[in-house]
Amino acid sequence: MKLLLIGHPNVGKSVLFNRLTGANVTESNYPGTTVDYTKGYMQIDGEEVELIDVPGTFSLDPKDKAEEVAVKMLKDNEDSIVICVIDSTKIERGLYLALEIIEMGYPVVIALNMWDVAKDKDIEIDLQRLRELLGVPVVPTIAVSGWGVKELVSKIKDAKPRDISKIESKVEGTS
Template sequence: MNKVLLMGQANVGKSVFFNRLAGANVTVSNYPGTSVDFDKGRMLLEGKHVDLIDVPGTFSLQPKDRAEEVAVKMLEQEKDTVVICVIDASKVERGLYLALEIIERGYPVIVALNMWDTAKNAKVKTDVKKLEQILGVPVVPTVATTSEGFKELVSRMREAAPVAIEEITKSVGGDKSETHN
């Protein structure tokens, strides 16, 4: 694995995430053919420098506009990659939709429940352990603005492994046909 993709819906804090993980080593580049920017940087992972890419926010992998198309294309081009799926901790259901789509495509995923502090203030609680059990991928609560949870996130990135979507539907007691609705 030599690349890390930061994916998530719009306004979940991906870019703050990016700046935290990449530090000051940021370069900005332009994706050819579109007006949509993405950021690329490097982060230190277990003593190794790896590329970190800040993908434009997308609601789902069925693109509705140009920016989302870019996001999906970037995901499809990168094969040897780990995806950090950033979810707004107070809007978990919406975020899980995208996370499940990425998992379904066979990528190793680690889920960050970002803005954990805001969710807490709004009295939204998520059973992280349970969610981890269901998804079979690491789930880490984070607060990107203060770096809370980042140590755990980075140290658990190696646990990210592809999970068969059937396993997830089985663990919530559904069958495959119900997921496509």
């Protein structure tokens, strides 16, 4: 099993990566590119799982070299589960990327990171509603303290590919 950590720049992917992986971490150029990426390993239910810290990207329509590599890494690892990391204070933009990845057929787990910052700003997020609409696990996290990370890991194996047409009809039904 392989896991990809994907999300916008500066949402906490690398802090989360460091929490999830142990000492056996390698940084190298992504093959055929000049962009660095980091790879490590973690254990889930006794199974060794590879985890990749994908360069931050705003969308799957790449605007620079790092974003190109992010999209390439996604396409090169079609059998992966994606942990989509979203900044809870900028949830709409983050969800757009998550939906794009769900639409491509990847099993997705969403980490709503920076949950502490969202709470400080009194941003209200209806987790139950998000879970119902998206049909994927949605877990609030605070990567810097580790809060929620255990729950996030426990949901990884629940991730399943989704039929996007069902999500769209649900979202349309709410407007």
